[in-house]
Amino acid sequence: MSQYVRIGNREIGQDKPCFIIAEAGVNHNGNIELAHQLVDAAVKAGADAVKFQSFITEELITPEAPKAQYQVETTGKPGSQYEMLKSVELNDDQHKELKTHCDRAGIIYMCTPYENKSVDMLAHLDVAAYKIASTDTTNLPFLRYVASKGRPVILSTGMSNLAEVEEAVNTIKTGGIAEKIVILHCTSEYPAPINEVNLRAMKTLEQAFGFPVGFSDHTTGIGASPWAVAIGACVVEKHFTLDRTLNGPDHRASLEPAELSALVQTIRDVEAALGDGIKQPTASELPNKPMMQKSLVARRHIKAGKIISAEDLVCKRPGFGLQPSWYDRILGKGVTRDISAESYLTLSDIDWS
Incomplete structure (x- = not known):
């Protein structure tokens, strides 16, 4: 890998500090005040970016779509995925509020769009990068539309094989942003079993495509993120919430604020421990x-x-x-x-x- 991708004021690449995304997602439960509190918690924890999700439920899902099994477990009841998502939808003005809050607080606002109207809204907000969820890795028309906006793309690849990732990457590249792609390895289960995390797949992705590679982490607690950094993750994304006992599909697999702070500090400690790779006596060793x-x-x-x-x-x-x-x-x-x-x-x- 020989290139960097710039997102906001940060360069992402192998010899740069890990870019840490605090994934607020829909853990605001549709409450804008809760969303603002999540921004503040991400800032306090030391994250580089805080990320939300933007969707128009009618454009995203059919009314009859059932919940995924993990959503049934986390919400405590089966039923309509449509109704669940409609209850946590934020409108354009609310996203604008959050973007302004982030700009003032000194943290990068990011957002995952799930359909074209949200892509347009985020372009209007001058979002620093688009984050593509694993649900859209194989959605080639959508990837082509995102690429047409000319902004950096962070592509999650959960549930995908290497051929599907290749098709997604090629679609984005031919769409107009060949040099501004970050690929995230991901296991799309909530929480993800440790024995299915497969961190070595990051190296596979890096060798196959030559772009910066990171990790979208769905393991419990601080989990596998620091290990991913130790083997080269340039980006780490982790869900967080103000309270894991809140109702909602993603709270159970999320960190609480103190844990998010611990994760950020642990990642920075891992980076410090990795050093520069030169084998020589350290400053503390020389007197000994x-x-x-x-x-x-x-x-x-x-x-x-x-x-x-x-x-x-x-x-x-x-x-x-x-x-x-x-x-x-x-x-x-x-x-x-x-x-x-x-x-x-x-x-x-x-x-x-």
């Missing part, structure tokens, strides 16, 4: 090096001019003298002075002639 490593030390008194034998040497702390790596080079050499037992040897003690 001479105290903890060893020197070549005289096992017994060695007279000036004597040829050094193995019986004359032992390796002991501290490391003020010749390192033990000099052992083979000084065997068979003479010494230039008397060296008392338990003294470490130095370069000037050796007759190099």
Whole structure:
């Protein structure tokens, strides 16, 4: 991977800090005041962006569509997916409010559109990027329409195989934004079983397409996100809520504010621990090096001019003298002075002639 994707004031790529998206989604339950509180919680946690969802229910779903099984479990009842989504729909003016709030608070407003009218609304709001949900990875006409807006796209790929992802990526590229794509690996279950997370698929996506790759995390708690960062995720997306006991389809698989803060801090700790990859003593190690490593030390008194034998040497702390790596080079050499037992040897003690 050789490129970066800019979203707002952030560059996304392998040697950049992980871009952390706090996924508010529909966890506002259709209440705009709750949505504003979610923005504040994301800011306080240190997230880079907070993301909502925009849809016109009539444009998104048929009236007869049943709930998915996880939605039945999280809402506590079967029934109409249409009615459930209608109850959490925000209008254009409310999204504008949230975008203004985010701009003032210094966090990037993001949103997932689910149909063309929402794409247009977000373009009018000058959204920094479009996030495409896994439900639309195979929706090629929709992807083509999103791409026509010329803005960066973050593409989730849950429920998709590599061929389907390739078709989606090619559709977006030919639609006009070939250099502004981020791909998210995802397991579209809520919560996602750990043994189905398959983080190695991120490397597959990176090698296949050459774009920055991240992880949309549906595991419980802080979950797999820090592990994803450890193996190269450039973006992490995680659902959060103000209260996991609230009614609604996504609260159960979401973090609460304190957990979101812990996730952000854990990711930053992972990044700090990854370092720059150069193998060398660290600043904290350098003072310890001479105290903890060893020197070549005289096992017994060695007279000036004597040829050094193995019986004359032992390796002991501290490391003020010749390192033990000099052992083979000084065997068979003479010494230039008397060296008392338990003294470490130095370069000037050796007759190099």
